[in-house]
Amino acid sequence: MIDFNVSKSRYVRAVQCIKMYWMDRVKPEEFDDSVMVEAVLETGNEVGELAQKLFDNVSVVEYSDDKSQMINRTSEYIRLGKRYIAEASFAYKGRFLSVDILEVCDDGVIINEVKSSTSVKDVYLDDAAYQSYVLSLSGFNVKRVNVITLNSSYVRKGELDLTELFSVTDVTCQAVSRHNVVEEHLESMSQLDFEIEPDMEIDNYCFEPYPCGYFGYCTRHLPEENIFALKNVFRKDKLSMYRSGIYSFSDVINERVVFSRLRPVVKDQLLKEKIVDKKEIGRFVSKFRYPLYYLDFETIQYAIPPYDGMKPYQQTPFQYSLHIEYEDGRLEHKEYLASDGFDCREQLATRLVNDIPEGVCSVAYNMAFEKGVIRDLADYFPHLRDELTDIYDNMLDLMIPFKNHWYYDKAMQGSYSIKAVLPALFPDDYTLDYENLEGVKRGDQAMAAFRKMPSMSEEEKQQVRNQLLEYCKLDTYAMVMIMRKLKEQL
Numbered sequence: 001m002i003d004f005n006v007s008k009s010r011y012v013r014a015v016q017c018i019k020m021y022w023m024d025r026v027k028p029e030e031f032d033d034s035v036m037v038e039a040v041l042e043t044g045n046e047v048g049e050l051a052q053k054l055f056d057n058v059s060v061v062e063y064s065d066d067k068s069q070m071i072n073r074t075s076e077y078i079r080l081g082k083r084y085i086a087e088a089s090f091a092y093k094g095r096f097l098s099v100d101i102l103e104v105c106d107d108g109v110i111i112n113e114v115k116s117s118t119s120v121k122d123v124y125l126d127d128a129a130y131q132s133y134v135l136s137l138s139g140f141n142v143k144r145v146n147v148i149t150l151n152s153s154y155v156r157k158g159e160l161d162l163t164e165l166f167s168v169t170d171v172t173c174q175a176v177s178r179h180n181v182v183e184e185h186l187e188s189m190s191q192l193d194f195e196i197e198p199d200m201e202i203d204n205y206c207f208e209p210y211p212c213g214y215f216g217y218c219t220r221h222l223p224e225e226n227i228f229a230l231k232n233v234f235r236k237d238k239l240s241m242y243r244s245g246i247y248s249f250s251d252v253i254n255e256r257v258v259f260s261r262l263r264p265v266v267k268d269q270l271l272k273e274k275i276v277d278k279k280e281i282g283r284f285v286s287k288f289r290y291p292l293y294y295l296d297f298e299t300i301q302y303a304i305p306p307y308d309g310m311k312p313y314q315q316t317p318f319q320y321s322l323h324i325e326y327e328d329g330r331l332e333h334k335e336y337l338a339s340d341g342f343d344c345r346e347q348l349a350t351r352l353v354n355d356i357p358e359g360v361c362s363v364a365y366n367m368a369f370e371k372g373v374i375r376d377l378a379d380y381f382p383h384l385r386d387e388l389t390d391i392y393d394n395m396l397d398l399m400i401p402f403k404n405h406w407y408y409d410k411a412m413q414g415s416y417s418i419k420a421v422l423p424a425l426f427p428d429d430y431t432l433d434y435e436n437l438e439g440v441k442r443g444d445q446a447m448a449a450f451r452k453m454p455s456m457s458e459e460e461k462q463q464v465r466n467q468l469l470e471y472c473k474l475d476t477y478a479m480v481m482i483m484r485k486l487k488e489q490l
Contacts, residue, residue, distance in 0.1 A: 006095045006189060011130045012123060014189050017205045019198040023214045026194050031213040039448050043303045047116040048100060050304060051148050052086050054162050055101060061087040067096055078104055092138045095186065097131050108141030116303050118152035118312060120169050123209040128171050129178035145175045150312040156305040202242055207235060225249040231414030232265050265405050269414035276489050277406040284401055285486055290327035293362040295320060296475040297373050298446045298468065307343035309380050317348055317373050318450055321472040322355055323480050331480065337468055340453035340461070349377045353387035360394065365418045365479055367397040398479050401486060422478050425485045432478060439467035446471055
């Protein structure tokens with residue numbers, strides 16, 4: 001089996017950082033795969049398969065670890081006169097590529113690169129340039145290079161309109177103009193000495209266009225409490241400190257000019273001091289009127305909108321938890337979790353306005369998210385707009401005291417997310433530890449679990465439903481306990 005040393009993905013990674021390419025070849029075991037999001041990969045496959053329906057009678061080259069088989073199958077399809085070929089595969093002097101959808105014309109070929117994003121990013125042009133360059137060297141006349149993305153303005157009405165859902169952008173000029181750069185990069189890659197590890201400084205290319213899975217390896221010389229662990233500091237400022245030889249928390253503290261310019265929220269993280277501003281906390285909690293309705297949504301984002309009135313990647317609620325706290329301390333809990341496979345938005349919105357009476361005080365943690373969901377529901381269901389708007393208008397944000405550092409504990413490590421605040425306030429409470437939940441412990445896991453439910457058995461669905469209910473319930477119960485902790489400080 002031939003080992004092709006360059007592919008379009010490896011090329012793009014080398015453009016980002018040549019050491020990334022070296023590590024892929026020499027030390028792949030050092031890669032931290034937490035930078036890879038499974039849902040993003042699945043979405044890419046889903047969008048790619050749907051985009052094939054833009055073309056008639058697409059012939060698909062099945063994936064094989066033996067790339068020669070893919071190349072031979074592509075050649076066979078071309079010989080048979082197939083016009084549209086998905087994953088059409090070619091190689092030139094060890095440089096391999098698979099074109100998402102290749103159109104074969106009498107006088108040349110058209111490259112169609114499919115992306116699951118809603119805009120054409122600069123890194124896609126590097127990808128397109130590599131493909132058109134290698135195909136040109138292989139003797140093909142590349143007539144055009146297209147990048148196919150999702151149209152963020154598309155709103156589904158009835159059956160999917162693929163010509164409206166997808167946007168096709170001609171990037172031929174941009175791709176061809178980068179051919180000299182492609183040649184330079186390929187030359188650098190071919191001359192790389194795999195016995196000597198490249199010496200690359202930490203810089204922006206460690207983070208974009210894609211986060212590097214070797215960042216931990218490349219920063220292993222730094223102390224555990226290093227500047228890249230600081231929260232609420234812009235990356236450019238972290239890089240500036242790094243270039244100045246400021247690496248650790250103590251380095252930052254000792255550099256008086258640098259330290260003086262930092263926001264109080266960052267200074268608190270560095271100094272690890274506990275802060276309780278009773279005056280501000282008192283003013284804050286005085287705004288809350290009992291009974292309190294603690295609300296949390298779980299949402300899902302579909303790249304391809306499954307129901308009417310939805311756009312690509314629109315936040316769509318499928319679950320909520322509601323804890324009601326009365327002035328005497330009594331708690332009541334209500335919840336909603338959609339069945340899979342139908343548009344639950346109206347049912348969820350109706351239940352929500354029935355569960356939250358008009359004029360009461362609702363509470364969220366980072367309420368911008370909950371308000372965004374409520375606003376979208378109000379826009380799409382005008383018969384519920386008044387009730388939903390009332391919830392929107394009477395909502396308060398429990399995150400404020402922590403975001404403003406009226407309350408800070410070193411255990412929060414500079415973060416004010418509920419996942420950081422809760423264990424800092426209740427370090428020994430087993431019932432308030434998300435890690436003790438079964439299956440679903442984070443929002444992204446909740447989204448992924450709900451997405452997979454249609455393909456599960458009834459037994460598996462029930463297990464996942466129970467996990468989702470427990471996770472969302474803890475979110476609102478956590479808010480109840482956080483509010484009580486704040487009041488204890490007064």
